Amino acid sequence: MQGWRRQVRRIWRKPLLVVGILIVLGVLVMAVFPGQLAPYDPFKSNLAHRLEPPSKGHWFGTDPLGRDLLSRVIYGSRVSVITGFVVVFLAAAIGSFAGALAGFYGGALDQIVMRIVDVLIAFPYMILAMALAAALGPSLINTMIALSIVWVPRYARMMRGQVLQAMGSEYIESAKALGVGRLRILVRHLLPNCFEPVLIKGTLDVGTTIMYAAALGFIGLGAQPPSPEWGAMISQSRSYILYSWWYTTFPGFAILVACLGFNLIGDGIRDLVDPRTAKT
Amino acid sequence: MIAYIVRRLLFLIPTLFAGVLLVFGIMHLAPGDPVLLLAGPEADPRIYDELRQQWGLDKPVYIQCLMYLGNLVRGDLGTSLVTGRPVIADIGAYLPATVELTIFALFLSVVVGVLLGVVSAVRPNTLLDHATRTVSLLGVATPVFWLGLLLIILFHLRLSWLPGGGRIGVNISPPRSITGSYLIDSLVTGNWAALGSSALHILMPGFVLAFAQIARVARITRASMLGIVGLDYVKAAKAKGLKESKVVSRYILRNAWIPILTMVGEVAGTLLGGAVVTEVVFSWPGMGRYAVDSIMALDYKAIVAFAIISTALYAFINLIVDVMYVWVDPRISYS
Numbered sequence: 001m002q003g004w005r006r007q008v009r010r011i012w013r014k015p016l017l018v019v020g021i022l023i024v025l026g027v028l029v030m031a032v033f034p035g036q037l038a039p040y041d042p043f044k045s046n047l048a049h050r051l052e053p054p055s056k057g058h059w060f061g062t063d064p065l066g067r068d069l070l071s072r073v074i075y076g077s078r079v080s081v082i083t084g085f086v087v088v089f090l091a092a093a094i095g096s097f098a099g100a101l102a103g104f105y106g107g108a109l110d111q112i113v114m115r116i117v118d119v120l121i122a123f124p125y126m127i128l129a130m131a132l133a134a135a136l137g138p139s140l141i142n143t144m145i146a147l148s149i150v151w152v153p154r155y156a157r158m159m160r161g162q163v164l165q166a167m168g169s170e171y172i173e174s175a176k177a178l179g180v181g182r183l184r185i186l187v188r189h190l191l192p193n194c195f196e197p198v199l200i201k202g203t204l205d206v207g208t209t210i211m212y213a214a215a216l217g218f219i220g221l222g223a224q225p226p227s228p229e230w231g232a233m234i235s236q237s238r239s240y241i242l243y244s245w246w247y248t249t250f251p252g253f254a255i256l257v258a259c260l261g262f263n264l265i266g267d268g269i270r271d272l273v274d275p276r277t278a279k280t
Numbered sequence: 281m282i283a284y285i286v287r288r289l290l291f292l293i294p295t296l297f298a299g300v301l302l303v304f305g306i307m308h309l310a311p312g313d314p315v316l317l318l319a320g321p322e323a324d325p326r327i328y329d330e331l332r333q334q335w336g337l338d339k340p341v342y343i344q345c346l347m348y349l350g351n352l353v354r355g356d357l358g359t360s361l362v363t364g365r366p367v368i369a370d371i372g373a374y375l376p377a378t379v380e381l382t383i384f385a386l387f388l389s390v391v392v393g394v395l396l397g398v399v400s401a402v403r404p405n406t407l408l409d410h411a412t413r414t415v416s417l418l419g420v421a422t423p424v425f426w427l428g429l430l431l432i433i434l435f436h437l438r439l440s441w442l443p444g445g446g447r448i449g450v451n452i453s454p455p456r457s458i459t460g461s462y463l464i465d466s467l468v469t470g471n472w473a474a475l476g477s478s479a480l481h482i483l484m485p486g487f488v489l490a491f492a493q494i495a496r497v498a499r500i501t502r503a504s505m506l507g508i509v510g511l512d513y514v515k516a517a518k519a520k521g522l523k524e525s526k527v528v529s530r531y532i533l534r535n536a537w538i539p540i541l542t543m544v545g546e547v548a549g550t551l552l553g554g555a556v557v558t559e560v561v562f563s564w565p566g567m568g569r570y571a572v573d574s575i576m577a578l579d580y581k582a583i584v585a586f587a588i589i590s591t592a593l594y595a596f597i598n599l600i601v602d603v604m605y606v607w608v609d610p611r612i613s614y615s
Binding site (some may be wrong): 115116118119120122123124125126127128130131132134135136137138207211214215218219220221231234235237238241242245248249251252255256257259260263264 | 292295296298299302303306307417418420421422423424425426427429430432433437549550552553554556557560561571572574575576578580583584586587590591594595
């Protein structure tokens with residue numbers, strides 16, 4: 001209990017981390033309870049009120065179908081948050097698993113896994129994600145799959161390095177000496193001790209993934225209309241930028257804030273764990 | 281050194297081959313049918329079959345893939361399903377615009393990023409330092425396409441200061457092509473009208489693409505320099521009474537270059553990806569826009585070609601970065 005309280009106090013002393021936590025909490029609440037928070041139905045068009053500027057009735061204005069933009073931005077958080085978490089979870093799980101096995105067993109398995117990783121990392125990631133999402137066909141699920149494939153090799157490489165480093169440590173030596181089975185060493189001793197960097201990278205990657213998913217949505221891959229996805233909303237707003245700045249501005253601002261929140265948390269956790277990076 | 285460069289270039293070949301296999305494999309597992317898309321759902325089945333045969337889509341996937349790789353070795357990237365021209369000709373026409381935009385943004389990221397980083401490292405905790413750090417936090421979280429549209433609204437639609445898209449004014453003919461870069465070609469041929477117009481046109485897309493990367497470079501420069509500022513040899517240089525500018529440029533920055541260069545390699549990859557959305561936003565006639573148009577038509581040959589060319593460019597820039605390590609730090613050698 002004492003240790004837990006000390007952790008909270010340490011977090012409290014990092015204002016940017018606190019800001020990040022508050023932002024992410026806000027985004028999560030929006031994603032979980034959009035129905036309670038959104039003032040209007042995000043899909044209901046009202047042509048009498050098309051492309052209205054922000055007002056008391058519609059804080060973020062309305063879109064060309066008269067739909068309330070604030071409501072659509074709130075519902076859009078659900079799409080982005082789900083994409084961010086699913087992609088990072090899939091990539092971290094598959095990547096860590098492959099990387100851990102490669103590092104632990106070595107030999108041919110290691111060679112095969114790491115050569116695949118080399119090939120995937122040789123592509124600039126937005127371009128690989130684009131090519132894969134295009135290959136799979138435009139849809140939200142396919143975008144998630146494409147982005148996961150892009151992130152997997154980065155986790156695999158990192159986990160492999162961690163496992164190789166930990167294998168030389170004394171507690172593994174002693175476990176081996178005690179006759180603990182190989183699989184048990186991997187699952188019970190190595191993995192828990194190698195997980196911390198994966199967690200930090202994961203938090204930072206949620207923000208980046210939200211950004212990339214929005215970029216894919218913007219070029220027409222990803223969530224399809226009428227689904228309220230932030231990137232797709234900005235893409236649709238392009239035809240109206242001449243007379244409705246709000247249509248472009250607010251969905252993009254949502255991406256910025258959500259992304260910033262996750263980045264602040266990722267940076268903050270990294271500083272807590274490794275105070276040497278704090279001054280950067 | 282030359283042996284090292286050759287080895288790196290040779291390693292690129294299997295990597296690109298494997299990349300082709302990957303994208304090709306996934307594309308053929310996917311449900312989309314480009315023939316159906318082009319011929320339309322009510323097309324005569326005979327025409328449909330003929331088109332499939334014509335494009336070789338009736339053969340098994342592995343045969344298609346082997347044929348593609350065979351042609352690739354001969355420099356043939358296939359025919360675009362949309363334009364009906366060889367993909368290599370299409371890409372050749374669009375590539376210079378992308379390269380110009382990316383290099384311009386890379387140049388901007390490095391020059392402005394390093395400058396900002398140096399200033400905030402030399403004067404830590406001043407207003408400028410805080411401003412740089414705030415901008416770098418925001419920069420990394422700002423979507424490129426959104427920033428582009430906001431700047432178009434402000435500087436093109438409202439203020440009419442800058443053109444909103446394209447590479448050069450509609451009533452100005454492009455310079456005679458030498459390098460493919462409008463900026464360099466018009467400068468070399470002394471075509472001042474074209475130079476002015478293309479400079480105005482590249483300003484906004486170049487800045488938008490570079491914005492987040494300026495932030496990243498500034499951050500790494502600051503961190504890298506702060507790690508060196510306190511070292512004894514720097515104190516000694518200061519104690520000798522050397523001018524601060526000399527200490528910073530000759531003693532600190534020289535040794536801070538390695539992490540910055542590593543970041544530049546990464547930045548190049550991000551820029552190539554970001555160029556796609558930037559080109560779409562600014563109607564920049566580059567490879568990325570061509571790729572996006574190809575995606576909508578399920579034109580897999582164009583997409584695979586685009587991915588390969590981008591990766592080769594990325595690998596090439598990274599090779600230059602690795603070679604520059606030696607130049608920056610004579611202790612590194614690849615022999």
